[in-house]
Structures are given as structure tokens and as C-alpha cells.
Amino acid sequence: MILLQLFYEFFKVGLFSIGGGLATLPFLYNMSNTLGWFSHGDVANMIAIAESTPGAIGINMSTYAGYQVAGVFGGIVATLGLITPSVIIIFIVARLLKKFKDSQLVQNMFFGLRPASVAMITAAGLGVVKIALVNIPLFEATGQILDIFILPAIILAMVLYILSKKTEWSPIILIAISAVVGVLLHLGGV
Amino acid sequence: MKDLLELYITFAKIGSITFGGGYAMLPILQREIVEKKKWDTDEALLDYFAIGQCTPGIIALNVSTFIGNKRKGVAGGIAATLGFITVPIALLVIIAMFLKNFADYTIVKNAFAGVRVCVCVLILNAIERLWKKSIVNKKALAIYVIALLLTLFDFLPLYVIVLLAAVAGVLINDKKAKKESEEK
Structure with a gap:
């Protein structure tokens, strides 16, 4: 039962956190407050660990948090919950893109998106510098x-x-x- | 089945050497996906990152799902995504079981200070390579500069910046297209 709840809670995080790993943080603090599965100190510890291991920070945090709540299966279930919404959404977006990729409108959008994408990579690089x-x-x-x-x-x-x-x-x-x-x-x- | 396994293993490898989240994954994707496997192009990677920034969830995973999906449909997308998370989950479970103070160990701190230096260099390499393909003219350069400033000064959430860039791309090119058709 706790596994189902873990899946559901992390599914919500995956659905509503836009913009990468650290965007999951407010949700984790909220979970800590309302469900009491882990403390704020645990969240800080999770960030430190997630930043010193490979993979995406969000995934590392959901695994660690899920493990705190329900052991190894908890870690796996929380992570699967986190990724399920985004996987479904990407499938839909990919299908739409394939359909409209030759349209001039989509081409023009990408003309603007690509420099912005490089700008975000630059900003991420400067953050590491x-x-x-x-x-x-x-x-x-x-x-x-x-x-x-x-x-x-x-x-x-x-x-x-x-x-x-x-x-x-x-x-x-x-x-x-x-x-x-x-x-x-x-x-x-x- | 063989293709799915190849996707899974390739992304397991990528997931185990991506340090520091989504954008640090890019240089590794360029090497593994564009150069070695030739599954996708540099331009497509940029598009996936832009879209992954605006859709919910974790960018690195959104990009993995995209690449897997392009290669082998829904099953491919799932194989790539599961591949990416396998090693991190295993590592995190081990750390949670045995090494609660993992991030406090001297050797870990020093090693990661070194790895972060490498991530700077890898990201610089990635930017050099993408520059020619995305900053194709002065208008694109203007979008880059504005998006960079907005990001650095934290004016707007990132996904809003990305959406604005898409709108800018449409407006700029619409004007150009109109002008061209008038000239004809």
C-alpha cells in the first residue's frame, strides 16, 4: 500500500515539476511537511548525494527518498512514479512533432528554440564554472x-x-x- | 529485441557517466548518439533539450525518451529511459544502505571537485560544436544573448524563456517570409 502511495506522490512530482531536477525540490519539502516521510535535513543530504553521483538529480533524489520510506522497492517505485508522466508526455509530443516537422511554423519555432537551448547550456556551464x-x-x-x-x-x-x-x-x-x-x-x- | 537491448545498454552507459544533471549529458550524447551510433543529429539534440525544458519531468530523461522513441518507437523510448536510470538507482540504493555520509567523505569531495572541472570543459566543447548549427545569423545571435541574460539574471522561469524564444522565432521569420513574398 505504501508503495502505491509512493508511486502516486512521485507521479505528481513528475507531472508538475517543469525544468529539471532542482525543480523537484519544493515538492520534496512539501512531502516532508505533509507526509513526514523524511526530514528537511534528509532533503539537504539527498541534494549533496545526488550532486556527487552520476545521473539526473531528480532521479537520484526520488530513489533516495523512496528508499528512506520503503527500502529498495520504495526507491524503484518512487523513481518509476517520477518518470511515468514525462515519458507519456514525450511520446505524445514526439508524435505531434513527427506529423508537423515539415511545417514552416514548426521550423520557425526551432529557429528560435535552438539559440535559446544553447543559451541554457551556456548558463548551466557558467553555473559549474x-x-x-x-x-x-x-x-x-x-x-x-x-x-x-x-x-x-x-x-x-x-x-x-x-x-x-x-x-x-x-x-x-x-x-x-x-x-x-x-x-x-x-x-x-x- | 536486439535494437532495444542496444538502446538500453547505450543509455545505461550514458546514465552512469552523466554528472551534474541534464545539460552535462549533452557532450556525452554528442559522442555516443551522434558520432558513434549516428542515431540522431546535433540539431535534433538541441530541439529535444528545448522541448524537454518546457515539458514536465527531468530534462535528461525527456531527452532519453525522445531519442529512444525516434529510433524504436514507444518500446525504444521506454528502453532508453529505463537504461538511463538503472545505474543511478543501483548506486543510490547502495549509498542509502551503507554510506549515508557519502557526500562528506574527503575522497568523494576531492574527486568531484575534479569531475566538475571536467564538466566545464565538456560543456564548453558542446557549445563550440552547437554554435555553428544554431546561431546561424544575427537574429539567432540576438535570441541567444537575450535568452542567456534572462537565464543568468533569473528573471523568468526557464520554460517561459524557451516558449518566448519559440514565439520570437516565429515572429522574426514570419516578417521575413512576408517581405520576400511582397518582393516577388
């Missing part, structure tokens, strides 16, 4: 302009960029290299 390559709190604390740059991270970024251009190495290898370098140089500052 802000936490990975620069240290704004340190700069604010010391007032030293040089403190704003995390030098080892910037050098690593340059090396990775050159590797990505000069070699055919897959992103997996680059990610693995950077994880090892991160540990060796204590990039996390701990």
Missing part, C-alpha cells in the same frame, strides 16, 4: 583579486581542453582523469 574554477567566497573574504581563481583547477581545465581537442579520448576517460587529479591535488579543499 562558478563552483569549479573560481572561489568567490574566498575573494570576498580576502579582497585579493588573485584569490578568485582556483589555479590548480584552471590548469586542469586547460589540460583537459587541450586533450579533448588533440586526442579522440572519450569523455569517460577525461572524467576519470579529472577525478584522480582532484583526489591527488585535494581540489575539494579537504
Whole structure:
């Protein structure tokens, strides 16, 4: 029974959260308040874990939350609940697109959508740069302009960029290299 | 069946190396889906991201469903989506069982500080590649700049920005089409 309720609650989250993983947060807080399945502290912990594991943040959070409530099956059921509405909606949208993809109107829409899509990717990239390559709190604390740059991270970024251009190495290898370098140089500052 | 299995495995692989949510998935999709498997184009990926931003649910999954659906219909969409979530679910269950403080471990913090640097570079690569295909003229550049500023300064929800961009695309090109037909 609890599994059914889990599915239903996360189905609602999947249906109403527009715009990616972090959009699920308000719903999780709400769930914490009304159903008491987990605490606000648990939600904060989930975010930290979701950000340090692969996959989409929303999925990681639903798995973790579902597990807290009803174990392994809870994790699976919550995640399936979360994804069901969007899968159905995408099937409908894909069918419509296929039907109208040659229409001038749809072509014109995509003319506007593609630059906007690249803009959002740019913004997402800048968001990562802000936490990975620069240290704004340190700069604010010391007032030293040089403190704003995390030098080892910037050098690593340059090396990775050159590797990505000069070699055919897959992103997996680059990610693995950077994880090892991160540990060796204590990039996390701990 | 073989195709579905291939979709499932491909997306399981993508799901296990996508760190940091939807947009970090793009460089990996370009490599696996566009270059290696040739299942889709760069332009189509951009369209999926734009649509995935406006439809409910998680962007990475919306994109996975789209690609799977294009290749093998509804079953393909489901196979790709389930593939994408398999490894994260398994990992999260293990963490929830044994490693509640996972995010606090020194080695995890340092490794992820490194991975985030790599994600910056991968996203930069993706943008360079998509630039030529999407910013085709000055009007497209204007839409890019305005959308970027609106996003960075958090003026509007992202899906509203995407919808406005679609409207802008229609208005700009309608005018052009009218002008051309008048000239004729």
C-alpha cells in the first residue's frame, strides 16, 4: 500500500515539476511537511548525494527518498512514479512533432528554440564554472583579486581542453582523469 | 529485441557517466548518439533539450525518451529511459544502505571537485560544436544573448524563456517570409 502511495506522490512530482531536477525540490519539502516521510535535513543530504553521483538529480533524489520510506522497492517505485508522466508526455509530443516537422511554423519555432537551448547550456556551464574554477567566497573574504581563481583547477581545465581537442579520448576517460587529479591535488579543499 | 537491448545498454552507459544533471549529458550524447551510433543529429539534440525544458519531468530523461522513441518507437523510448536510470538507482540504493555520509567523505569531495572541472570543459566543447548549427545569423545571435541574460539574471522561469524564444522565432521569420513574398 505504501508503495502505491509512493508511486502516486512521485507521479505528481513528475507531472508538475517543469525544468529539471532542482525543480523537484519544493515538492520534496512539501512531502516532508505533509507526509513526514523524511526530514528537511534528509532533503539537504539527498541534494549533496545526488550532486556527487552520476545521473539526473531528480532521479537520484526520488530513489533516495523512496528508499528512506520503503527500502529498495520504495526507491524503484518512487523513481518509476517520477518518470511515468514525462515519458507519456514525450511520446505524445514526439508524435505531434513527427506529423508537423515539415511545417514552416514548426521550423520557425526551432529557429528560435535552438539559440535559446544553447543559451541554457551556456548558463548551466557558467553555473559549474562558478563552483569549479573560481572561489568567490574566498575573494570576498580576502579582497585579493588573485584569490578568485582556483589555479590548480584552471590548469586542469586547460589540460583537459587541450586533450579533448588533440586526442579522440572519450569523455569517460577525461572524467576519470579529472577525478584522480582532484583526489591527488585535494581540489575539494579537504 | 536486439535494437532495444542496444538502446538500453547505450543509455545505461550514458546514465552512469552523466554528472551534474541534464545539460552535462549533452557532450556525452554528442559522442555516443551522434558520432558513434549516428542515431540522431546535433540539431535534433538541441530541439529535444528545448522541448524537454518546457515539458514536465527531468530534462535528461525527456531527452532519453525522445531519442529512444525516434529510433524504436514507444518500446525504444521506454528502453532508453529505463537504461538511463538503472545505474543511478543501483548506486543510490547502495549509498542509502551503507554510506549515508557519502557526500562528506574527503575522497568523494576531492574527486568531484575534479569531475566538475571536467564538466566545464565538456560543456564548453558542446557549445563550440552547437554554435555553428544554431546561431546561424544575427537574429539567432540576438535570441541567444537575450535568452542567456534572462537565464543568468533569473528573471523568468526557464520554460517561459524557451516558449518566448519559440514565439520570437516565429515572429522574426514570419516578417521575413512576408517581405520576400511582397518582393516577388
